């Protein structure tokens with residue numbers, strides 16, 4: 001350490017151990033806006049990391065791991081799942097373009113399309129999720145098709161491979177929100193999708209306590225477009241959060257197997273209850289789009305919908321309020337079971353289906369499925385009032 005006064009010495013004190021990190025199982029949580037460069041020639045060398053916003057050790061480890069999971073050339077991180085969706089859209093769309101958006105998109109995705117994309121001169125057209133690919137509202141300006149499979153709240157599946165091929169034939173891109181598949185149960189890029197987005201907040205995080213999103217791509221021009229979006233808009237994620245996500249990734253397949261198996265036990269039980277009209281779980285035999293799920297997915301997630309026999313909203317609230325193990329709340333993919341009613345969100349749809357009864361959404365957590373069934377049985381009992 002150089003001599004001099006305390007004020008100067010303290011600025012550099014303790015830095016000698018940098019670069020001599022003990023090897024741990026997880027990456028170092030490296031914090032930094034400034035990155036110190038070895039020499040003047042490096043300052044403007046674009047091949048080097050010259051600033052912390054693009055990510056340091058923990059973020060890089062997470063991006064590499066997610067690229068392996070998604071079978072992608074590159075994965076980029078965003079501060080939330082919604083930011084990954086909007087960031088990917090902004091990365092590829094420009095004024096004058098048209099985007100075709102599934103009517104079952106996550107509601108905040110829809111809000112962004114309606115409020116922001118249209119303001120910047122992008123035309124947004126919604127389509128019913130089961131529309132045959134050739135019958136989508138294509139035009140010469142169609143730049144992108146935005147899919148979400150299964151769709152939010154009502155779990156319609158797309159024939160992703162067919163839509164991606166139809167888009168490609170017309171010179172358009174496809175983007176999918178694959179949060180339900182978590183990059184594990186379904187591999188969008190292998191089915192011809194150009195950009196695969198997921199809210200890591202859900203299954204990858206797995207504990208309902210960290211926000212983050214990812215966008216995966218393999219085409220070099222798209223990887224570069226995502227990079228530009230990240231830099232131009234100024235997004236960054238914290239190393240602590242990236243570390244937590246990487247930790248979640250280690251147990252993702254193990255948790256997912258349990259979420260999937262339990263959700264099918266609960267879904268199958270629900271489908272036999274007299275108060276239930278229909279179960280909206282593509283992995284349940286006989287449920288809508290089960291054949292597409294079987295063709296494309298390697299497993300089931302823990303989130304699905306339930307259509308009840310027609311009852312007044314007050315009775316639906318009585319059901320929800322009677323639950324003791326299911327928390328009432330938004331988000332999903334965590335270790336704890338959650339329930340909510342969906343009708344308030346479904347009214348925004350353009351091609352709203354008549355379900356003949358109130359729609360609930362259940363997130364099946366890691367609890368014992370028999371206990372969850374007991375809880376739901378109590379809830380269904382409260383329906384009658």
Ligand SMILES: *Cc1c(COP(=O)(O)O)cnc(C)c1O
Pocket residue numbers: 080081082083085106148152177179180199200201202211212213331
């Ligand atoms: C929750 C969710 C998102 C957004 O994730 P956040 O991290 O909460 O912003 C995006 N898509 C789907 C399908 C979701 O369920």
